[in-house]
Amino acid sequence: MRQMLKEIGYDTIDAMFSDIPQTIRSKAEIVIPQKSPECEVRQHVQGLLSKNVSTCDMVSFLGAGIWPHYVPAVVDAIVSRGEFLTSYTPYQAEVSQGMLQAMFEYQSLICELTGMEVANSSMYDWSTALGEAARVAVRVTGRDQFIVPHYIHPERFSALKVFCEPVDVEVTEIAQERRTGAIDLADLRKKVSDRTAGVYLEYPSFLGFVEQNGEEIGKLVHNAGGLFVVGCEPISLGILKPPGHFGADIVVGEGQPLGSHMNFGGPLLGIFASKGDALLRQMPGRIIGRTTTQDGKRNAYCMALQTREQHIRREKATSNICTNEALLAVAASAYLSLLGPRGLADLCSIILHRTDYAIHSLQNIRGIRAPGFDAFHFMEFTVNFDGTGKKVSEVNDELLRAGIQGGLDVSRFFPELGQTALYCFTEVHARKDIEMLADRFRKILGA
Amino acid sequence: MRKLEFAQARWKEPLIIELSEQGKVGFHGFPTAENRENILSCVPQQVRRESPPALPEVSEVEVMRHYTRLSQQNYGVDLGIYPLGSCTMKYNPKICDVVAASHKIQELHPYQDVSTVQGILQILYEASEFLAEIVGMDKITLQPAAGAHGEYTGVMLMRAYHHDNNDFERDEIIIPDSAHGTNPASAGTAGYKVVEVPSGADGCVDREALKSAVGRKTAGFMITNPNTLGIFEREILEMAGIVHDAGGLLYYDGANLNAILSKAKPGDMGFDIVHINLHKTFATPHGGGGPGAGPVGVTRGLTEYLPVPTVEFNGTKYYLDYNRPKSIGKVRAFFGSSAIVLRAYAYILLLGKEGLETVSTVAVLNSNYMAQKLRKIRGFSLPLGEGVPRKHEFVLSASNLAKETGVSALGVAKRLLDFGFHPPTIYFPLNVEEAMMVEPTETVSKLELDAMIDAFGKISEEAYANSDVIKTSPHATTVTRIDEAKASRPKTLQLTWQMKRS
Numbered sequence: 001m002r003q004m005l006k007e008i009g010y011d012t013i014d015a016m017f018s019d020i021p022q023t024i025r026s027k028a029e030i031v032i033p034q035k036s037p038e039c040e041v042r043q044h045v046q047g048l049l050s051k052n053v054s055t056c057d058m059v060s061f062l063g064a065g066i067w068p069h070y071v072p073a074v075v076d077a078i079v080s081r082g083e084f085l086t087s088y089t090p091y092q093a094e095v096s097q098g099m100l101q102a103m104f105e106y107q108s109l110i111c112e113l114t115g116m117e118v119a120n121s122s123m124y125d126w127s128t129a130l131g132e133a134a135r136v137a138v139r140v141t142g143r144d145q146f147i148v149p150h151y152i153h154p155e156r157f158s159a160l161k162v163f164c165e166p167v168d169v170e171v172t173e174i175a176q177e178r179r180t181g182a183i184d185l186a187d188l189r190k191k192v193s194d195r196t197a198g199v200y201l202e203y204p205s206f207l208g209f210v211e212q213n214g215e216e217i218g219k220l221v222h223n224a225g226g227l228f229v230v231g232c233e234p235i236s237l238g239i240l241k242p243p244g245h246f247g248a249d250i251v252v253g254e255g256q257p258l259g260s261h262m263n264f265g266g267p268l269l270g271i272f273a274s275k276g277d278a279l280l281r282q283m284p285g286r287i288i289g290r291t292t293t294q295d296g297k298r299n300a301y302c303m304a305l306q307t308r309e310q311h312i313r314r315e316k317a318t319s320n321i322c323t324n325e326a327l328l329a330v331a332a333s334a335y336l337s338l339l340g341p342r343g344l345a346d347l348c349s350i351i352l353h354r355t356d357y358a359i360h361s362l363q364n365i366r367g368i369r370a371p372g373f374d375a376f377h378f379m380e381f382t383v384n385f386d387g388t389g390k391k392v393s394e395v396n397d398e399l400l401r402a403g404i405q406g407g408l409d410v411s412r413f414f415p416e417l418g419q420t421a422l423y424c425f426t427e428v429h430a431r432k433d434i435e436m437l438a439d440r441f442r443k444i445l446g447a
Numbered sequence: 448m449r450k451l452e453f454a455q456a457r458w459k460e461p462l463i464i465e466l467s468e469q470g471k472v473g474f475h476g477f478p479t480a481e482n483r484e485n486i487l488s489c490v491p492q493q494v495r496r497e498s499p500p501a502l503p504e505v506s507e508v509e510v511m512r513h514y515t516r517l518s519q520q521n522y523g524v525d526l527g528i529y530p531l532g533s534c535t536m537k538y539n540p541k542i543c544d545v546v547a548a549s550h551k552i553q554e555l556h557p558y559q560d561v562s563t564v565q566g567i568l569q570i571l572y573e574a575s576e577f578l579a580e581i582v583g584m585d586k587i588t589l590q591p592a593a594g595a596h597g598e599y600t601g602v603m604l605m606r607a608y609h610h611d612n613n614d615f616e617r618d619e620i621i622i623p624d625s626a627h628g629t630n631p632a633s634a635g636t637a638g639y640k641v642v643e644v645p646s647g648a649d650g651c652v653d654r655e656a657l658k659s660a661v662g663r664k665t666a667g668f669m670i671t672n673p674n675t676l677g678i679f680e681r682e683i684l685e686m687a688g689i690v691h692d693a694g695g696l697l698y699y700d701g702a703n704l705n706a707i708l709s710k711a712k713p714g715d716m717g718f719d720i721v722h723i724n725l726h727k728t729f730a731t732p733h734g735g736g737g738p739g740a741g742p743v744g745v746t747r748g749l750t751e752y753l754p755v756p757t758v759e760f761n762g763t764k765y766y767l768d769y770n771r772p773k774s775i776g777k778v779r780a781f782f783g784s785s786a787i788v789l790r791a792y793a794y795i796l797l798l799g800k801e802g803l804e805t806v807s808t809v810a811v812l813n814s815n816y817m818a819q820k821l822r823k824i825r826g827f828s829l830p831l832g833e834g835v836p837r838k839h840e841f842v843l844s845a846s847n848l849a850k851e852t853g854v855s856a857l858g859v860a861k862r863l864l865d866f867g868f869h870p871p872t873i874y875f876p877l878n879v880e881e882a883m884m885v886e887p888t889e890t891v892s893k894l895e896l897d898a899m900i901d902a903f904g905k906i907s908e909e910a911y912a913n914s915d916v917i918k919t920s921p922h923a924t925t926v927t928r929i930d931e932a933k934a935s936r937p938k939t940l941q942l943t944w945q946m947k948r949s
Contacts, residue, residue: 004812004893008819016811016836017710019679024711032577035799038542045793049551051566058563062556065780072474074511079734080544082525083518088534089736090521091872093931094924095455095864098521099735102514105463108943112500118942122737124592127780135636158777162603166638212493239487241494264567265557265781266592267738286736289934290941293927298459300926304934304942310595311628311875315635322629323593323726323741327734330514337463337510338473341499346477349487353480356489376491400560408558427477 055262059433060405063380063424064206065126065153065254066262067233070428071335075259078334079327089286089323093302099326100301103288106329109336113237114251115244116273120285122325123270126254127156130200130231131163132272132284132319133250137198137227138169139282139318145170145195147226149183153206154413156231169197178416181209181373183217192224198250200229203243204236207410207422208355208380209373218247227279234258234271234332235351236378238344250274259335260328269328281308284319286326347427351379354425354434361438362423366447372420379424383407386418388445396421398444404437453867455924456519462944463503463513471504520925521735522869528891528899532840532872532884533627533675535705535727540797543730543790552789557781561766567785568765571758574792575742581803582701582721583714584744588753589783594702596778597722597741598633598669600754603775604720604745605667605696606637607752611773617666617695623652625676625876627702630669639666646878650676650832657686661693671700672716673707673838675876675884676831677814687717696720696749701741704728705888706811706839709804719746728806729791740787754778809889810839813896817887818843820900825907826851830879840886842879843871849881852910854917856881859906861928864921866902 001013010016017025036044055068062068079085083098090096090103103121110119123129134146146164148157150173157171164171174191175184183201192199199221204210211217218228230243232253243251255269256262274283289304310317339347355377362370367388371381385392396406407421414420425434441447480486505513523529529536547553555567575587591597602620609617620634621642631641642660647653651674661668668690672680680686687697699718705728713721725731726739733739745753755774756767767782798806818841822829826848829841845856860870860883872884887896909917921927933939940946 001809001812004816008816010815010836013808013812016815016838019681019835020707020711021681021684023684024715027583027715028707028709028711030581030709030712030800030803032580032795032800032803035802036796038540038797041542041793041796042546044796045546045570045789046549046551048566048570049546049549051569052551052555053559053563054550054552054554055556056550056554060556060559062558064558066557068554068556070477072476072507074474074507076548077511078514078518081515081518083521083523084514084735085544085732086523086525086536086539087521087735088529088531088536088733091531092522092860092864092870093929094861094921094926095522095869096735097925098517098519101460101462101520102517102735104943108462108464108945109502111943111945112502117946124596125779125781127777128592128596153780155777155780159779162776162778166603166606168638210491210494212491214494237496237500239490239496241496242500245497261553261786262556263553264555264564264785266779266784267740267787268592268780268784287942290944291930291934291939294930295927296930298926300929302929302931302934304940306935309628310632313632314628315631315641317628317632317635320595320599320629320632320636321593322595323724323733323739324737325592325734326736327732327738330735333463334510334514337503337505337513338507340467340472340502340504342470342504343472343474343477344502345487345499346472346479346483349483350478350480352486352489353482356486376489376494396560400562405556405559405563430478 058403058405061407061423062405064408064422067257067424067426068262068428069257069426071259071261072338074338075331075334079331084327084330097301100288102330102333103326104290104301106333107288109333110271110273113234113242114273115242116251117275118280119273120283120287122329123272123285124325125268125270126231126252127159129252129270129272130156131160133229133252134160134164134169134198136250136279136282137229140278141197141226143195143197144168145172146197147172147174147191147199149174149202150176151181151205151207152202180375181205181207182213183211185216188220192220192226196224196226198227198229200231202231204233204378207373207382208377209375210240210378214246235347238348244275249279255328255332258332260331267325267328269325269332282318283308285321285324350427354429355379357431358425358434361434365438365441367445372417379426380422382420383423384418384420390445392419392421395444399440402440404440453923457925458516458520460513460516463505464944466505466509466513467503469504471506473505473507473510527867528895529869530871530885530887532886533702535886535888537730537888538890539730539732540794542797543793546793547786547789552786565765568758570789570792571785572760572765574788575758577795578723578742579744581708582723582744583712584721585747586750586753587742587744588757589742589788590754590778591741591743592779592784593737593739594722594724594741595629595633597743598629599637600743600778601698601720601722602633602637604749604752607775608696608749609666617664619664620666621660621668623670625674625878626669627675627700630700648831650678651680651682652686654682654685658689661689661695665693665695667696667698669698669700671703673703676842677837677840678832678835679838683716702727703839706807708807710807719749725787725791730794731787731790738784738787740784806889813887813889813891814839814841817885817896817900821903824904826910840884842876843883843885844879845881845883848910852914854910854914856883858917862906862917862920863902865923868899868902
């Protein structure tokens with residue numbers, strides 16, 4: 001250090017900080033613990049983590065925006081490779097072809113799954129992808145209203161409002177039929193107008209039922225001159241008609257189920273895909289394109305359409321996003337490649353089997369109504385406890401004492417549903433887990 | 448000196464879809480459902496997918512090899528110096544990844560009963576406390592997913608503060624011309640008009656210009672300090688006074704925090720809101736573009752506007768506080784990128800108080816060392832702020848080289864790849880011609896610095912002797928110079944493998 005200082009003509013390290021005003025420097029000491037050796041850090045952090053009860057330690061039926069899935073070991077191995085893990089945004093394309101090609105593949109796979117034409121290389125999560133989609137709809141149409149379903153994920157709704165409020169975009173709700181959860185088309189007809197920038201549908205819905213009238217909703221929106229935005233859980237698209245096939249202009253969604261862990265809420269993977277030339281130039285985020293070397297001899301990949309982005313357009317950019325979720329996009333690509341069409345359909349069938357088995361196991365328990373909606377459900381459905389005289393919170397407390405994490409209490413978001421919880425069933429739930437849940441319900445409810 | 452020879456892997460790896468063979472399935476690890484066909488036929492016809500998605504059909508080992516080969520065609524910090532300015536590409540200690548690989552974090556659902564997540568809540572709480580102390584703020588939200596997301600959150604906090612004070616007139620945010628592109632983009636996205644203030648010959652914000660820019664329309668001032676030239680804005684206290692006197696708030700862009708750990712706290716410089724890039728200063732791996740995390744700290748007067756929930760501790764239990772009526776709401780679903788915060792927490796414990804101070808000391812030493820050596824190489828100069836020490840980064844100009852030899856900053860960058868070095872950020876900031884923004888970080892040795900300085904020297908010699916080798920560079924990378932313009936041209940645009948290239 002001393003030699004380096006001498007070589008560049010400084011006497012002390014302090015001299016390089018001499019331009020910081022003394023009043024600031026004098027207070028700068030950080031009061032945090034002294035350094036710890038690596039072995040102690042591991043012990044300490046693992047000690048704290050050991051206080052957590054993970055979904056490997058207990059059976060959990062939570063989904064609601066982040067879903068428990070098995071992550072194949074290969075996926076973790078791939079995203080742990082230092083060359084991917086410790087690289088930056090691929091500004092220097094020639095030395096970053098690996099990541100760029102992986103992103104190009106991700107975009108292609110997402111388009112295949114969603115039935116769309118272009119996908120970006122990731123957003124932060126579903127909620128922020130939705131917020132960006134609303135803003136795209138507003139820019140493209142020049143209108144100032146965005147319509148969402150009543151049973152939207154409440155956290156997505158809150159994040160959407162943070163995107164819409166500062167630019168005076170009004171977020172309006174459409175009613176959903178109390179019995180089936182279907183979008184109330186009469187209400188939608190009433191609400192769409194020449195102010196409507198876009199209409200948003202969740203598919204499957206936050207509460208697990210699957211909207212059947214997607215096509216009609218899309219037509220209604222298009223007739224009114226707005227954009228049709230569909231939010232999806234991607235695994236379901238292994239068997240569900242992709243939104244691109246029923247008129248979606250923009251598809252958003254949460255890519256976490258595609259090979260990423262729940263990680264107590266993040267990082268997550270925001271899916272954003274669109275159709276049509278008009279939308280392409282309005283897309284937020286990085287998009288990777290295929291090109292060639294200058295000598296034309298080889299295919300190569302690089303960032304495309306960068307003139308939309310913040311580092312070029314500054315305050316006129318389509319979005320402020322810079323850092324995204326590239327590594328989770330690599331995980332999603334590896335995951336979808338491992339499963340392929342056959343594996344994805346197999347996974348969907350096991351999820352449907354578990355969902356169906358759970359419905360049958362729970363619906364005959366006295367006082368319980370499951371599912372709360374008369375509809376086709378994928379992976380999740382509501383369980384209503386009004387007939388049992390117990391609150392969801394009481395039931396969940398008793399489940400927890402038996403080592404079971406119950407479903408999410410949604411009665412605080414949608415009071416009209418009464419005492420209702422949202423339960424999630426995937427391939428990680430064995431039949432015996434579902435039977436155990438049913439048995440425990442009977443004990444708790446005295447049914 | 449050890450001579451590095453570089454040749455990047457060239458697998459000519461096909462697209463994964465081109466490896467596809469009908470009938471192959473790469474993963475067999477899920478349980479199988481009895482009556483598979485029956486179950487699938489129960490999907491109502493109206494919503495049933497007509498034909499399966501054309502995903503690749505490849506074996507497990509083919510997937511592993513495909514991505515391993517791709518990874519070999521990608522440069523990361525684990526391979527060598529990565530001195531992108533303002534990106535702080537430092538080495539990421541592996542222990543931080545090891546502790547994050549536990550099912551006790553990976554398989555934790557954010558809606559679990561708080562009694563089952565006390566460990567992670569304690570980590571998030573303590574990480575917040577550390578971060579607040581490091582930047583001199585009173586309270587932190589861990590919710591933002593990245594730096595730009597933190598900026599947006601910060602601008603929304605400014606807005607909430609002014610509105611809560613019944614002040615709806617403020618619709619401008621002042622930003623220096625040298626600011627990161629995300630600053631104006633974040634302000635613009637949040638609906639604010641951006642007022643740009645120029646920097647002077649000393650590389651710092653022109654105080655007089657700031658004075659005439661502020662007024663009753665000023666919502667706030669966004670600035671990074673040290674600035675993107677790597678120069679400390681020594682008049683920051685005066686500037687804070689100007690902005691505060693006009694009723695505005697000060698936002699600190701934390702992209703350059705690595706320069707000032709234990710040397711200067713944004714809170715003591717007069718800032719009200721600060722974002723911190725955990726994937727920069729706190730060494731969490733950047734993953735080829737993300738994930739990152741951009742926690743935001745605020746001073747006492749702004750805490751009530753922070754996103755919900757906040758992580759709190761009542762003396763016995765950690766809990767999530769949703770009862771914050773003046774909160775701006777949520778800036779994303781759930782609580783933030785917990786697995787990234789966990790890594791940063793481990794990093795802070797590992798380095799501790801003195802370790803963090805050393806980070807800035809060495810980062811600044813490396814930067815000044817390199818700046819002084821590179822400016823002496825023919826064709827390069829260190830414009831603006833003559834005689835002022837740089838902090839963690841500096842901006843070199845290749846404008847003389849470009850004028851005298853026709854080799855631009857881009858050419859230098861591409862040629863550096865042949866020597867096995869990732870080049871600096873180029874053509875930023877905008878107030879320097881042929882800019883090369885270099886941030887070596889503290890985790891490179893003098894040997895590496897000297898080797899890279901040496902490479903700059905060789906490139907200069909090549910430029911003045913015969914620049915062909917530069918103009919046709921890079922040669923040692925997976926592919927040679929890419930036609931980037933073609934990637935965006937409507938006629939040749941190809942953004943997926945399904946898209947036909949005309």
